[in-house]
Amino acid sequence: MDKFLIRGGKPLNGKVEISGAKNSALPCLAATLLTPETVTLHNVPYVKDLITQRRLLEDLGATVLTPELHTQKIKAKNIEIFEAPYELVKTMRASVLALGPLLGRFGQAKVSLPGGCAIGTRPIDLHLKAFEQLGATVSLESGDVVARAPKGRLIGADTYFEKVSVTGTENVMMAAVLAKGITTIHNAAREPEIEDLAELLNKMGAKISSAGTDTIKIEGVEGLNGTEHSIIPDRIETGTFIVAAAITNGELEISKCQPKHLEAVIGKLRETGVEITELDETTIFVKRNGSQLNAKDVTTQPHPDFPTDMQAQYMALMTQAEGESTIVETIFENRFMHVSELKRMGANIHTSGNTAIVDGKTRLMGAKVQASDLRASASLVLAGLCAEGETIIDRVYHIDRGYEMIVQKLRNIGANIERVSDSMAMSAE
Numbered sequence: 001m002d003k004f005l006i007r008g009g010k011p012l013n014g015k016v017e018i019s020g021a022k023n024s025a026l027p028c029l030a031a032t033l034l035t036p037e038t039v040t041l042h043n044v045p046y047v048k049d050l051i052t053q054r055r056l057l058e059d060l061g062a063t064v065l066t067p068e069l070h071t072q073k074i075k076a077k078n079i080e081i082f083e084a085p086y087e088l089v090k091t092m093r094a095s096v097l098a099l100g101p102l103l104g105r106f107g108q109a110k111v112s113l114p115g116g117c118a119i120g121t122r123p124i125d126l127h128l129k130a131f132e133q134l135g136a137t138v139s140l141e142s143g144d145v146v147a148r149a150p151k152g153r154l155i156g157a158d159t160y161f162e163k164v165s166v167t168g169t170e171n172v173m174m175a176a177v178l179a180k181g182i183t184t185i186h187n188a189a190r191e192p193e194i195e196d197l198a199e200l201l202n203k204m205g206a207k208i209s210s211a212g213t214d215t216i217k218i219e220g221v222e223g224l225n226g227t228e229h230s231i232i233p234d235r236i237e238t239g240t241f242i243v244a245a246a247i248t249n250g251e252l253e254i255s256k257c258q259p260k261h262l263e264a265v266i267g268k269l270r271e272t273g274v275e276i277t278e279l280d281e282t283t284i285f286v287k288r289n290g291s292q293l294n295a296k297d298v299t300t301q302p303h304p305d306f307p308t309d310m311q312a313q314y315m316a317l318m319t320q321a322e323g324e325s326t327i328v329e330t331i332f333e334n335r336f337m338h339v340s341e342l343k344r345m346g347a348n349i350h351t352s353g354n355t356a357i358v359d360g361k362t363r364l365m366g367a368k369v370q371a372s373d374l375r376a377s378a379s380l381v382l383a384g385l386c387a388e389g390e391t392i393i394d395r396v397y398h399i400d401r402g403y404e405m406i407v408q409k410l411r412n413i414g415a416n417i418e419r420v421s422d423s424m425a426m427s428a429e
């Protein structure tokens, strides 16, 4: 099992390019199941979760060509299987995104019910409820969700999400584009990834309006066609690199990003004293110039507020800020797994329920730590980059799920980081 070996304390400097958004590419790949024609997706990040999603499409019968690393040509002409099996779903819960398109196009879908994950129980009850509101019958059969459209086609209707759900909104959008009549999604998620998926679906011939607001309208159509689309930049990767520059007291030019997709993050980081300048629509310049970081409170909320996927990285930064900061996690019930590891490095953090109080500024020391989930592993990398001495991060397979070539990208801007195997890590000691 790979580990990262980091020797910290060096300011990062240089230029880094952002990859396509994992959380947009996943639903966009699923959406290709809605048409028998070829859909070409550009700017697809080369990360583990997208490799798993591609495998799912191929298992269902689609052909996937990759003319180049970040482009996929998908043709879902001969779909004979309508099932996302347990083996795949247990490795990646986003496989549930196959439910909506399979149900929408073929009137049937079977997906293994995803179990909980490190950050929470993460049920999909709201997805299933919305499918029922579109006229589907949904049952649980030996661990699998089996959904059917009684008349072979879903019926457009008003659907209500008690809680904002990103993949829930995406699943219902993909189910409703081929339904009979009009669907309205109330209390819809507003993340940029939702807008990107809607843009792709509309290019395929769907009729979706007001994606990006909390009320999305979808007029069902008879069929969808092939098209070409480029995935938006990854706003969480962008946020992670902004923090990397700030926590190492470095200077970074971050390009191929979309600053308007992370206004809440940029706003909060500016409050803490990080200088962030938009050089143009897709490039920002980040520096700290040795100025003090100020502790600032944050509460995670659905978009457009501060994203939960930046909470762990922000916490690492707050260990280097003067004063006390309160971090409240409102989206997932178990998303403080990085706290104990940051404390092993010398951070001063107290948690109670969904609240963490960080007492900064503390001197971080290199240590052996363990990643528990994707964003927690990113926060440990950031802490290791500013810590004195060596940090060894175990279970970095978590970070490979959502960050493309992170070691190479960090090395290109001056980080002393390497990927090592178990045996190498042992000998490094």
Ligand code: EPZ
Pocket (backbone or CB within 6 Å): 023, 026, 094, 120, 121, 122, 123, 124, 125, 126, 127, 128, 163, 164, 165, 166, 167, 168, 307, 308, 309, 331, 332, 333, 374, 375, 402
């Ligand atoms: C998406 O997960 C992202 N994943 C997550 O990113 C992200 O943290 C999350 O949205 C919130 O922004 C992808 O897009 C693939 P939710 P999702 O449904 O859709 C509860 C990362 O690090 N809920 O918006 O699964 C749920 O338990 C990942 O890249 C129900 O109770 O999240 C949670 O508390 C991690 N019932 C809340 O709603 C449901 O049916 C929000 O979850 C659905 C959700």
